[in-house]
Amino acid sequence: MSVLIKDGHIVTAADDYVADILIEGETVAEIGKSLDVSADRVIDASGKYVIPGAIDPHTHMEMPFGGTVTCDDFTSGTTSAAFGGVTSLIDFCLQTPGQSIPDALATWHEKIERCPPVIDVGFHMAITDLHDGGKLEDVAKVPDQGVTSYKLFMAYKGAIMVDDETLFRTMQVAAETGALVMVHAENGDVIDVLVKQALAEGKTEPKWHAATRPPHTEGEATSRAITLAHLAGCPLYVVHVSCEESIAPVAAARAAGWRIWGETCTQYLFIEQKDLEEPDFQGAKYVFTPPPRPPHNHESLWRALNNGVLSAVSSDHCPFRIADQKTLGKGDFSKIPNGGPGIENRLHMLHHFGVREGRMSMNHLVDLCCTQPAKLFGLFPRKGTIAVGSDADIVVWDSDKHLTLSAKTHHTNVDYNLFEGTEVVGAPELVLLRGQVIVDGDELVASPGAGQFLSRARFGQPLETQDAKVAS
Numbered sequence: 398m399s400v401l402i403k404d405g406h407i408v409t410a411a412d413d414y415v416a417d418i419l420i421e422g423e424t425v426a427e428i429g430k431s432l433d434v435s436a437d438r439v440i441d442a443s444g445k446y447v448i449p450g451a452i453d454p455h456t457h458m459e460m461p462f463g464g465t466v467t468c469d470d471f472t473s474g475t476t477s478a479a480f481g482g483v484t485s486l487i488d489f490c491l492q493t494p495g496q497s498i499p500d501a502l503a504t505w506h507e508k509i510e511r512c513p514p515v516i517d518v519g520f521h522m523a524i525t526d527l528h529d530g531g532k533l534e535d536v537a538k539v540p541d542q543g544v545t546s547y548k549l550f551m552a553y554k555g556a557i558m559v560d561d562e563t564l565f566r567t568m569q570v571a572a573e574t575g576a577l578v579m580v581h582a583e584n585g586d587v588i589d590v591l592v593k594q595a596l597a598e599g600k601t602e603p604k605w606h607a608a609t610r611p612p613h614t615e616g617e618a619t620s621r622a623i624t625l626a627h628l629a630g631c632p633l634y635v636v637h638v639s640c641e642e643s644i645a646p647v648a649a650a651r652a653a654g655w656r657i658w659g660e661t662c663t664q665y666l667f668i669e670q671k672d673l674e675e676p677d678f679q680g681a682k683y684v685f686t687p688p689p690r691p692p693h694n695h696e697s698l699w700r701a702l703n704n705g706v707l708s709a710v711s712s713d714h715c716p717f718r719i720a721d722q723k724t725l726g727k728g729d730f731s732k733i734p735n736g737g738p739g740i741e742n743r744l745h746m747l748h749h750f751g752v753r754e755g756r757m758s759m760n761h762l763v764d765l766c767c768t769q770p771a772k773l774f775g776l777f778p779r780k781g782t783i784a785v786g787s788d789a790d791i792v793v794w795d796s797d798k799h800l801t802l803s804a805k806t807h808h809t810n811v812d813y814n815l816f817e818g819t820e821v822v823g824a825p826e827l828v829l830l831r832g833q834v835i836v837d838g839d840e841l842v843a844s845p846g847a848g849q850f851l852s853r854a855r856f857g858q859p860l861e862t863q864d865a866k867v868a869s
């Protein structure tokens with residue numbers, strides 16, 4: 398099957414030009430002006446952006462957490478992703494404390510077999526226990542299975558939080574195996590004290606979620622993780638940076654030339670701490686971790702994205718229904734399952750409020766949502782750009798399409814939208830995964846199983862394209 402995308406305005410992290418793209422099979426075969434070729438399908442992309450399929454490096458599908466399970470499985474979650482122009486995601490395979498690492502990986506593979514994805518899916522290994530279940534020798538073998546990043550939680554005491562010994566030992570293994578370490582950086586011990594004190598004083602509403610996780614708890618843990626990674630000699634990626642207190646240590650480490658990267662998530666650019674005060678328990682919709690912050694942090698995050706301190710924007714899609722899951726924490730904010738949805742709206746929000754409102758270029762949006770995630774997580778140059786030999790993961794983006802973001806129309810299983818009622822201009826018109834159209838306007842045209850498991854390269858190593866494989 399061949400596809401010719403004609404006259405599109407191609408935007409990659411580096412380029413911006415009008416040309417045709419010929420796709421043969423799953424990969425890009427040729428790019429050029431007015432290509433004189435025939436194809437099985439011709440797509441007229443004149444007046445449209447043509448960008449690489451986005452990569453979401455931070456999602457939680459069907460994950461047991463907070464006394465319940467996130468309400469998207471890999472079929473529903475990847476369907477939602479596809480409508481947002483996402484063609485690859487990397488999900489956290491969570492070792493439940495006491496479980497062995499091979500068992501955890503097998504559990505996540507079982508999830509994608511049972512609920513097959515419509516886009517490509519890779520895993521990070523989230524290590525929660527090296528005392529009872531996990532063994533360092535098993536951790537060392539994980540990258541051989543195409544899972545080339547380890548994630549550790551420095552918060553969620555009594556559940557999935559790790560101690561510094563576990564964190565540091567994993568970092569030492571990563572330095573040996575060439576894996577990237579990712580951290581959820583918050584001081585879980587201090588937060589635990591603050592939560593207990595708040596509850597003892599009868600402070601039970603959702604707004605206390607933010608009050609008991611002040612920005613310095615994030616800043617301290619970020620600095621600690623950076624120091625430990627530097628000592629261990631491994632690269633480090635700090636997930637969901639939300640505030641100035643954690644931007645600063647990332648900036649300092651990068652300025653010193655340390656191998657440190659950071660991401661923020663869409664919600665931290667838009668949702669505010671005071672949204673947690675919405676009446677009738679509606680504030681629980683915004684209980685995600687780290688919490689939403691006062692708005693001066695939004696501007697600091699945009700600046701950190703623009704000056705290269707932060708390298709990526711993810712969704713941290715971790716959906717729990719407001720009707721019957723968030724309610725586990727009615728009367729006790731600490732029992733509200735932590736997490737929010739957002740996989741479908743990352744490009745909508747960044748394009749409208751970032752590109753259209755002049756905060757960033759379209760090239761930069763592509764860099765943050767496609768190219769950097771591909772490079773950092775061992776998918777480049779197969780993914781994350783539009784180039785000869787790369788997978789034909791392509792979004793034809795209509796920058797004039799009007800859309801109102803809403804739970805009534807989004808495609809995730811969750812019953813609310815963090816950006817409910819927000820009007821944006823710009824949305825995918827067509828989404829192609831490895832040369833196959835998977836979304837056409839408002840219609841999903843892929844079947845579950847269109848997506849494949851992504852075996853990723855080790856940190857800093859290129860992932861071979863089809864062409865490179867043929868040549869070698």
Ligand code: URP
Binds near residue numbers: 581685735
């Ligand atoms: O609240 C959040 N972010 N839930 C998902 C788990 C995590 O911390 O990433």
Ligand code: ZN
Binds near residue numbers: 686
């Ligand atoms: Zn986290």
Ligand code: ZN
Binds near residue numbers: 456457713
């Ligand atoms: Zn997360």
